[in-house]
């Protein structure tokens with residue numbers, strides 16, 4: 131380490147995952163690793179396996195993997211499908227594209243509905259493809275709930291209704307890796323068969339855990355599915371999980387963290403967590419508009435509560451701006467992924483986050499524009515402040531009335 135390596139104050143990790151891990155979670159993780167076949171672990175296992183269901187809003191089993199989100203993507207596919215199966219996927223952005231590539235590598239046959247990376251899923255288009263599929267060759271419809279590369283959220287309930295209107299038996303799989311614990315999501319009510327989640331975004335944990343929430347229909351498909359699998363197999367997991375255990379060594383310390391994170395989400399109340407994310411997203415968009423810049427998401431109904439992707443003025447490089455902000459203000463912002471590299475930067479406003487964290491973040495961006503010579507209008511920061519203050523006033527008026 132060089133003498134100048136210490137930077138005072140907290141680093142601002144404002145990428146849309148991994149997110150800032152709260153002190154309570156860090157402290158919970160900082161405990162001795164225990165025997166994962168012993169009685170103390172059993173209680174922990176039972177608590178987290180039951181507790182994790184609440185964030186998916188499901189009463190069905192949820193599998194917990196020691197893996198990043200990509201592992202849980204693979205688990206969803208290999209536990210339910212057979213080689214050569216057709217799956218319907220939608221190009222909402224970079225993550226949807228990666229999930230499609232994975233399907234190809236696994237020997238599935240995805241049909242990919244093209245998209246412009248500025249809109250969410252078009253449910254009517256899905257319905258049309260399913261209606262045309264008279265032989266029911268599509269075995270699954272796979273959709274990303276919150277496309278982290280673009281800041282666009284898709285209407286999952288609308289897709290469920292489209293599948294039902296088409297009277298198509300395909301399984302419905304949804305990636306909630308960057309929305310779980312930040313955006314209202316209802317696995318049971320929306321009739322999702324496999325929901326894929328991850329630990330390091332809205333769940334406020336370090337990377338390393340990921341999830342599959344199941345449905346009875348997914349479990350039935352599992353029995354007939356012929357994809358090779360071993361580490362990902364639901365069956366071994368479910369039978370060990372019945373008594374709170376895992377078939378192989380779990381990430382014990384991350385499970386301590388998960389128990390604490392679930393406690394925190396419920397102390398705040400999920401409804402409050404979701405409205406907090408909405409408030410910060412709205413304040414961020416007001417700042418972007420005041421700067422005179424464009425939000426990548428083209429449809430206001432699909433704005434992401436978890437992150438905002440901001441388009442750079444023509445001729446200015448987002449990565450240069452991000453480097454300047456990191457160097458001068460010790461803040462990391464999300465880069466533009468794949469074809470968006472250099473063209474957008476992404477502000478993560480999810481996880482352990484409050485009004486002043488947002489103000490620090492937006493001030494860092496506005497100062498960064500100045501330092502990097504990015505043309506913009508002043509006043510993004512006060513526009514966001516005004517929104518947050520207005521929300522606080524309404525909130526305390528409501529409290530006085532109650």
Ligand SMILES: *Cc1c(COP(=O)(O)O)cnc(C)c1O
Nearest residue numbers: 198199200225276278307308328
């Ligand atoms: C982060 C992310 C992934 C990939 O998860 P890893 O944890 O990096 O494997 C997949 N989908 C979405 C929507 C994501 O945000």
